Amino acid sequence: MNNFTKAGSGYKCFSTFIPPYVLDSMAKAGIKEAKSTIIQSQYFRENRAENSKKMGLLGAVVPAGRAYVQVFDSQNTQDFQKELKRDQEKKPTPTGDEAVDLTYDYVSKDRDCLKNELNRNSLDNNGMDLICNVHYGENYGNAFWYNGQITLGDGDGEIFTNFAKSLDVIAHELGHGIVENTAKLVYQDQSGALNEHFADVFGTVITQWVENHDADHADWLIGDEIMGADLYGEALRCMSEPGTAYDNKLLGKDPQPAHMKNIYTGTGDNGGVHINSGIMNKAFYLTAVEIETNQAARIWYNALLNLWPTANFKEAFGEIVKAAQILAKNNSVDRDAPQRVRAAFREVGLS
The missing domain is CATH 1.10.390.10 (Neutral Protease Domain 2)
Incomplete structure (x- = not known):
C-alpha cells in the first residue's frame, strides 16, 4: 500500500521508522508485537482521513511562530493529542514519565540544532510548533511522521524498546517534516x-x-x-x-x-x-x-x-x-x- 496521500501542492507522507519488510520478517518468526504493529498501522491507514481531522483539530492552542514543543500522551490508545503532558509555556516541568520527558528534551535539541547549524526556524522555517504523541497504541513497535506531528510507540521491551529513547529516531521522523516542507519528495x-x-x-x-x-x-x-x-x-x-x-x-x-x-x-x-x-x-x-x-x-x-x-x-x-x-x-x-x-x-x- 502506498504510504502517501495527495495534500495540496505536495504529499503528506505516512512514514514508519520500522520498514514493512522487517515487520513481515518478525511476523513470520511468530513475534506477536510485529503482528499487532502491522494491524495497528493498517487501522491508521484505513482511517487516515478521520485521523487527519483529529490531528488537525485537537490539542492546546499555542501562539504560532514560536517553535514550541508539545508532548501528548496517547495513553496506549490510537488517539492523537489525547492529554497534554509537556508544553514549553504552560507545562515546562519534567513529569517523571521517561517517554514524555525524553521526547520533549530530544525535540527541543533537534529544533536548536536546526537553528544553530542550518539557520532554520523549526521544520517549516517559520516557527511551526513541534507536536509529539507518545505511548501510542498497545506495545506499538514503530514510530511515524504524519500530518505535522511525530508519533512514538512503546515497543514490547523485548524486541524494541520505547521509541522515545532514541534521539536519531526522533530526529529522523522530524526530518520527514523538513522534507515535507521543502522538496515534498513523493514517497515512492x-x-x-x-x-x-x-x-x-x-x-x-x-x-x-x-x-x-x-x-x-x-x-x-x-x-x-x-x-x-x-x-x-x-x-x-x-x-x-x-x-x-x-x-x-x-x-x-x-x-x-x-x-x-x-x-x-x-x-x-x-x-x-x-x-x-x-x-x-x-x-x-x-x-x-x-x-x-x-x-x-x-x-x-x-x-x-x-x-x-x-x-x-x-x-x-x-x-x-x-x-x-x-x-x-x-x-x-x-x-x-x-x-x-x-x-x-x-x-x-x-x-
Whole structure:
C-alpha cells in the first residue's frame, strides 16, 4: 500500500521508522508485537482521513511562530493529542514519565540544532510548533511522521524498546517534516528513497551535534537505541556500511545496497524507499568523513531546498554538487568540497 496521500501542492507522507519488510520478517518468526504493529498501522491507514481531522483539530492552542514543543500522551490508545503532558509555556516541568520527558528534551535539541547549524526556524522555517504523541497504541513497535506531528510507540521491551529513547529516531521522523516542507519528495521509488535518506541525514547530523561527535567518532547507526534485549547490538540502518545493520532470525538480513549496481527494483517497500536509501546514505558518509559532518550537512540541506517531488538519485546528485560549488565559493565549506562530493558519489556508482 502506498504510504502517501495527495495534500495540496505536495504529499503528506505516512512514514514508519520500522520498514514493512522487517515487520513481515518478525511476523513470520511468530513475534506477536510485529503482528499487532502491522494491524495497528493498517487501522491508521484505513482511517487516515478521520485521523487527519483529529490531528488537525485537537490539542492546546499555542501562539504560532514560536517553535514550541508539545508532548501528548496517547495513553496506549490510537488517539492523537489525547492529554497534554509537556508544553514549553504552560507545562515546562519534567513529569517523571521517561517517554514524555525524553521526547520533549530530544525535540527541543533537534529544533536548536536546526537553528544553530542550518539557520532554520523549526521544520517549516517559520516557527511551526513541534507536536509529539507518545505511548501510542498497545506495545506499538514503530514510530511515524504524519500530518505535522511525530508519533512514538512503546515497543514490547523485548524486541524494541520505547521509541522515545532514541534521539536519531526522533530526529529522523522530524526530518520527514523538513522534507515535507521543502522538496515534498513523493514517497515512492527513488524520490521516496531520497525522502528516507534525507531523514536519516537529519537523524545522524542532529545526533552528532547533540553528542558533540565528529564524523570519525560517530557510530553512523540509525535506530540502535531502540533494540531490546533480544536484538542487542543491532540497528535498523548503518550509514557507513549499508547492508550490515542487522542479520538475525527475527529481523532477517539488512537488504540495503551501498552501490547502484545492487539497487532494488522490486515493488515492495513502496519501490524500495527504505532499502535504496542506503546508496545515498553511503555517499553522505563518505563525504562527511572527508570534510566533516557539519559541512556535509550544509551541502545536503541546501541541495534539498532546490529539489522537487519526483527527483531521482542522479538529479539529487547534481543538486548536491551545485550546492557544494556555491557554498565553497562563499567560503561556507572547504574549497575542495565539490571534488570530495563527486568522489563520494563515484564510489556508490553515480557520476
